[in-house]
Amino acid sequence: MRQERVENDYIVEMRHITKRFGGVAANDDISIGIRRGEIFAVLGENGAGKSTLMSILFGKYEPDSGDILVRGRPAVLSSSNDAVSLNIGMVHQHFNLVPNYTVAENIILGSEPIKRVFGIFPCVDIKTAEARIAELSRAYGLEVDPSLPIAQAGVSVQQRVEILKMLCRNAEILIFDEPTAVLAPREIEFLLDIIRGLREKGHTIILITHKLEEIMRVADRCAVLRRGRLVGTLAVADTSPQELAELMVGRELPPAGKRPSAGFGDTVLEVQDLTVRDQDGLEVVKGVSFSVRRGEIFAIVGVSGSGQVEIADAIAGLARPQAGRIRLMGLDITDCGIRRRIEAGISYIPEDRQRYGVILDFTLAENLAIKSYYRPPLSKSGVLRPGRIREFADDLIERYDIRGADGAGMITRSMSGGNQQKAIIARELSRDSALIIFVQPTRGLDIGAIRSIHARIIEERDRGRAVLLVSLDLDEVMNLADTVGIVFSGRMVKISPANRLTADEVGEYMMGVRV
Amino acid sequence: MSGSARRGGLPGASTAWTRFLEVMSGDKTSHIAIPLFSVALSMVAASLLLLALGENPLVAMAAFLRGSGFMVKPSYAGGQSALTDFLSFLGILAPMLLAALSVAAALRAGMFNIGVAGQMLAAGYVATILAGYADMAPALARPLVVLLGLSVGATMGAAVGFLKYRFNIHEVVSTIMFNYITSYVTGFLINTHYSDAITRSSRVCSRAARLTVTGIDVGGLRLTFPIGILIALAAAAIMKFVLDRTTVGFELKAVGLNRDAARYAGISVGRVTVFAMSVSGALAGLAGVTYYLGYYNNIMPKTLASLGFDAIAVALLGNLNPVGSIFSSILVTIFQKGSVYMSSTLGAPQEVASVITSVMLLFSACGACVRFHAARMLEKLAGRGGSDEGGGG
Structure with missing residues (x-):
C-alpha cells in the first residue's frame, strides 16, 4: 500500500491479512509494516480488529489469507510458541500470573533453569534466576523485586513482571495490548517511560490502544483501523489528534437519501438522571437524561464503551439502574420486571444477537414466539398450540423475508447472521410497541441487509413509533437520526437536532475533544 | 475409533x-x-x-438377558420363573428410570443434579418412618408413600434451586453437600432408633406401605408386581408432554439453552431454576420411595444408592429425553440386574x-x-x- 521504502526496513510485515469469524470480517485485507526500533501504534475502536490483527502476529489465530514476514522471511505462526521463537512477545491486557508464586517464579515458569544438587538431583535454580531478573529490571528501569509474591504486587508491578517475562525470553518485538487501560495516571507516565526506554535499547514496540494522547506522546507511527479495515498509516509527527479521531471514527459518506420526520408527537420515553454501575461497581452511565417522542429517531452515539449499551439495557430492564427514573408514556417502569416492560410497549433489538436475541438451538418458530408463547393465541391455559405457533412464524417469515432452507422448523444455529437478525427484527417489530430500541442493528451485515433494516427503521418512525438507536456507525446515525445524543465516558455531553451538527463536530464530542 | x-x-x-x-x-x-x-x-x-x-461374549450377553428375565434360564428354584425375574427387573428399572428423568429434568434447565442419591435417601427415609412403620391400610399407606416421596424430594430440590438463584451457590456443590448431610443424618437416626439387630439396616417397612402388589397367582406362581414401574412410565409420559407442549416446558428449555436470551425475552430465570430443581427433586424422591419401599424395603445406613449416580449416565445416554431415558434405563438395568446371574454362571x-x-x-x-x-x-x-x-x- 504505502511501501515508499525498501522492504528490509521492516522487521515485521503483515500483507493482505484477512480473518473472518463467522461471516464477519474482523480483519479485511490489512497490510502494515513495522520498522526496526520504532514504536508503532495500532489505533481503533473496540471491535475495529486491532486485537485480532495482533493475535495473528502472536500466533493465537491463523489468518484466512495473507502473509506475515518477520525479519524479511515468511513466517508461519500457528501458536504463541512460534511467535516466542521468533523473539516476539506480547503483554496481554489480562495478566497470566500465578498469584502465590513470586515474581521470579512466575517469570521462569515454563523454562526453569535447572541445577543438580550433588550432581544428581535436579532442582530449580531460583538464585541465579533472581539475580538475572534483578539485573534486567535495573537495566530497563522496571523497579521490580524478584522475590515479591505476585499476590502482594499491584497491577502496575504485575504488568512490569509481564514485560520482564518477555525480556527474559529474549523478545525483541514487544506487543502491548491496551497497556494503560488498567493503570492510574502516574503509573501510565512510568509505563510510557519504560516503553521509550525499550526503544532506546533497540526493541521494537507495537502499542495497541484507542487513546489518542498516548499515541501522540510516544509513538513514531500509527496505523488506524476501522471496522476491520486499515484506513491509513501515519507518521505521528505529521498528524493531529483531530485527524486521528476523524480517521478512527470515520465520516465517509455524506448524509444521503435522508427523510426528515413529519413531526414529533407525545413523549414516549423519558429517562431522568439515570446512573448505572457495571459488575465491578464502576459507574458506566452517569446521570443521563433525555426523552424520545413519537415519530422521532433518537440516536445515542459515542465511542464504544461510553455507556450507551448500558443505557439501552437499563431501559429494557436487563441492567438495574443505581439511580434515576425511567418512564414509558408517563408510567414509571424503573422497578418493573422485564416482561412487564415488554408488555408495556418496549421492543429491543440487542447488540449481541446470538447471546440475547435468539436461542441458537431453538427452531426459528420457537425464537419468533419467545416473547408471546405464553399468551393466546399461541398457547391456552399453559399448553402450547404448535399449529398456531407455526402459522405465526410462517406469517413473519413471509412478511419480513426471513430466508432459510427449512422454514419455521429450522434450527436457528444453521441460519446466517443476517437472517437471524431479520428474525429478531421481525419478532420485535411485530409487537407494535410504542418504543423500539435498536442497538447496533446492522453490525456485521452486508449492504443489502443494512439498507432494508434502515428502511424498516424509518418506516417504524413514520408509523408514529419512538425509536431509540444506539450505533457506533456514525454514517448510520447521521443518515437516520432526527436527534442525536452524544455520550462521552458515561455522560450525555450534547443533545441536538441531527441537522444542526456536522459529522466532524459529532466526532469531536465523541472523543472528548470538544465539550 | x-x-x-x-x-x-x-x-x-x-x-x-x-x-x-x-x-x-x-x-x-x-x-x-x-x-x-x-x-x-x-x-x-x-x-x-x-x-x-x-x-465367550455371546454366552455372557445371553446370561445378562437371562438374569433380567428377558430369556429363560436352564433351571429355576422353586416358585421362580423368567416372569418373576422380569418383574424383579421392572422393580429396579422403576427407580432407575425415575432417577434418570430427575437428572434429565435438571439438565434440560441447565443444571447438574448430582444429589439424586441424597434426595432418594431423604424421601425413602421419611416415607419409611412416617408410613412404613405406621399401622395403616394399604389403600392409605401407598398413596401416602408416593406423596411423601414427591414432597420431600421436591423440597430438597427447591432448596438447591433457591440457593442457586438467591445466593449463586452452584448446584453441584450444594447437592454434594446435601448428599453428605442426608446420608449422615439419616444414618445416625437409623442407627439410634430404627436399626434391626441382625441386619444392621433399618427395620423392614410394613407390607402395606410397599409399592408392590403381592400374591398374584399365575399358573401356580405367586408373583409380585412393582407399582413403581407404572409411576415411572407415567412420569416419563407427563415429562414428555410438559417439555414439548407446555409453556413451562418452553421456559425450562429456554433457560437451559441460553439463560441470557431467556431473561431478555422476559422469562423469570430464578423462578424457572427453582421450578426445574423441584421437579428434578420430586422425581428423585419418587425414585427413592420405589427403591426403598418396593425393591429393598429397608435402608442401609450411611449408604447412598449408586443408582442415583448411574442415572446421570442413563440420562445422558437417553439424550435427556424422557422416551430416550426409557430405552437407556432398560439397557443399563439389563447389565446391572443380569450381572449377578452372569457372574454366578460364567464365573x-x-x-x-x-x-x-x-x-x-x-x-x-x-x-x-x-x-x-x-x-x-x-x-x-x-x-x-x-x-x-x-x-x-
Whole structure:
C-alpha cells in the first residue's frame, strides 16, 4: 500500500491479512509494516480488529489469507510458541500470573533453569534466576523485586513482571495490548517511560490502544483501523489528534437519501438522571437524561464503551439502574420486571444477537414466539398450540423475508447472521410497541441487509413509533437520526437536532475533544 | 475409533462411509444415531473385555438377558420363573428410570443434579418412618408413600434451586453437600432408633406401605408386581408432554439453552431454576420411595444408592429425553440386574457390568465430539471428492 521504502526496513510485515469469524470480517485485507526500533501504534475502536490483527502476529489465530514476514522471511505462526521463537512477545491486557508464586517464579515458569544438587538431583535454580531478573529490571528501569509474591504486587508491578517475562525470553518485538487501560495516571507516565526506554535499547514496540494522547506522546507511527479495515498509516509527527479521531471514527459518506420526520408527537420515553454501575461497581452511565417522542429517531452515539449499551439495557430492564427514573408514556417502569416492560410497549433489538436475541438451538418458530408463547393465541391455559405457533412464524417469515432452507422448523444455529437478525427484527417489530430500541442493528451485515433494516427503521418512525438507536456507525446515525445524543465516558455531553451538527463536530464530542 | 472404516479406497466403501457420516452428523438423525453408535461401540468393547477374560461374549450377553428375565434360564428354584425375574427387573428399572428423568429434568434447565442419591435417601427415609412403620391400610399407606416421596424430594430440590438463584451457590456443590448431610443424618437416626439387630439396616417397612402388589397367582406362581414401574412410565409420559407442549416446558428449555436470551425475552430465570430443581427433586424422591419401599424395603445406613449416580449416565445416554431415558434405563438395568446371574454362571467378575455401563457413558458423553468429527470428515470428503459425491442434502 504505502511501501515508499525498501522492504528490509521492516522487521515485521503483515500483507493482505484477512480473518473472518463467522461471516464477519474482523480483519479485511490489512497490510502494515513495522520498522526496526520504532514504536508503532495500532489505533481503533473496540471491535475495529486491532486485537485480532495482533493475535495473528502472536500466533493465537491463523489468518484466512495473507502473509506475515518477520525479519524479511515468511513466517508461519500457528501458536504463541512460534511467535516466542521468533523473539516476539506480547503483554496481554489480562495478566497470566500465578498469584502465590513470586515474581521470579512466575517469570521462569515454563523454562526453569535447572541445577543438580550433588550432581544428581535436579532442582530449580531460583538464585541465579533472581539475580538475572534483578539485573534486567535495573537495566530497563522496571523497579521490580524478584522475590515479591505476585499476590502482594499491584497491577502496575504485575504488568512490569509481564514485560520482564518477555525480556527474559529474549523478545525483541514487544506487543502491548491496551497497556494503560488498567493503570492510574502516574503509573501510565512510568509505563510510557519504560516503553521509550525499550526503544532506546533497540526493541521494537507495537502499542495497541484507542487513546489518542498516548499515541501522540510516544509513538513514531500509527496505523488506524476501522471496522476491520486499515484506513491509513501515519507518521505521528505529521498528524493531529483531530485527524486521528476523524480517521478512527470515520465520516465517509455524506448524509444521503435522508427523510426528515413529519413531526414529533407525545413523549414516549423519558429517562431522568439515570446512573448505572457495571459488575465491578464502576459507574458506566452517569446521570443521563433525555426523552424520545413519537415519530422521532433518537440516536445515542459515542465511542464504544461510553455507556450507551448500558443505557439501552437499563431501559429494557436487563441492567438495574443505581439511580434515576425511567418512564414509558408517563408510567414509571424503573422497578418493573422485564416482561412487564415488554408488555408495556418496549421492543429491543440487542447488540449481541446470538447471546440475547435468539436461542441458537431453538427452531426459528420457537425464537419468533419467545416473547408471546405464553399468551393466546399461541398457547391456552399453559399448553402450547404448535399449529398456531407455526402459522405465526410462517406469517413473519413471509412478511419480513426471513430466508432459510427449512422454514419455521429450522434450527436457528444453521441460519446466517443476517437472517437471524431479520428474525429478531421481525419478532420485535411485530409487537407494535410504542418504543423500539435498536442497538447496533446492522453490525456485521452486508449492504443489502443494512439498507432494508434502515428502511424498516424509518418506516417504524413514520408509523408514529419512538425509536431509540444506539450505533457506533456514525454514517448510520447521521443518515437516520432526527436527534442525536452524544455520550462521552458515561455522560450525555450534547443533545441536538441531527441537522444542526456536522459529522466532524459529532466526532469531536465523541472523543472528548470538544465539550 | 474410525480406524476400521478409514481404509475406503473402493468407491462403494466410500459412499457407505459418506452415508454413515451423514447419519451421524445430520440434524434430524444424530440424536438417535449417536446413542446407538455408543451402545454398539460399548458392546464391542465389552466383548473384547470378556474375550480377554476368557469368556465367550455371546454366552455372557445371553446370561445378562437371562438374569433380567428377558430369556429363560436352564433351571429355576422353586416358585421362580423368567416372569418373576422380569418383574424383579421392572422393580429396579422403576427407580432407575425415575432417577434418570430427575437428572434429565435438571439438565434440560441447565443444571447438574448430582444429589439424586441424597434426595432418594431423604424421601425413602421419611416415607419409611412416617408410613412404613405406621399401622395403616394399604389403600392409605401407598398413596401416602408416593406423596411423601414427591414432597420431600421436591423440597430438597427447591432448596438447591433457591440457593442457586438467591445466593449463586452452584448446584453441584450444594447437592454434594446435601448428599453428605442426608446420608449422615439419616444414618445416625437409623442407627439410634430404627436399626434391626441382625441386619444392621433399618427395620423392614410394613407390607402395606410397599409399592408392590403381592400374591398374584399365575399358573401356580405367586408373583409380585412393582407399582413403581407404572409411576415411572407415567412420569416419563407427563415429562414428555410438559417439555414439548407446555409453556413451562418452553421456559425450562429456554433457560437451559441460553439463560441470557431467556431473561431478555422476559422469562423469570430464578423462578424457572427453582421450578426445574423441584421437579428434578420430586422425581428423585419418587425414585427413592420405589427403591426403598418396593425393591429393598429397608435402608442401609450411611449408604447412598449408586443408582442415583448411574442415572446421570442413563440420562445422558437417553439424550435427556424422557422416551430416550426409557430405552437407556432398560439397557443399563439389563447389565446391572443380569450381572449377578452372569457372574454366578460364567464365573466372570460382576464388575464387568459396571465396565460396560461406564464405557457406554464414556462414548455417549463424547457424542458432541463424535458428531463434530463426523461433520468435519464429511466436509473434507466433499471438498476432496468434488463432483462424484452427490450429497444427500
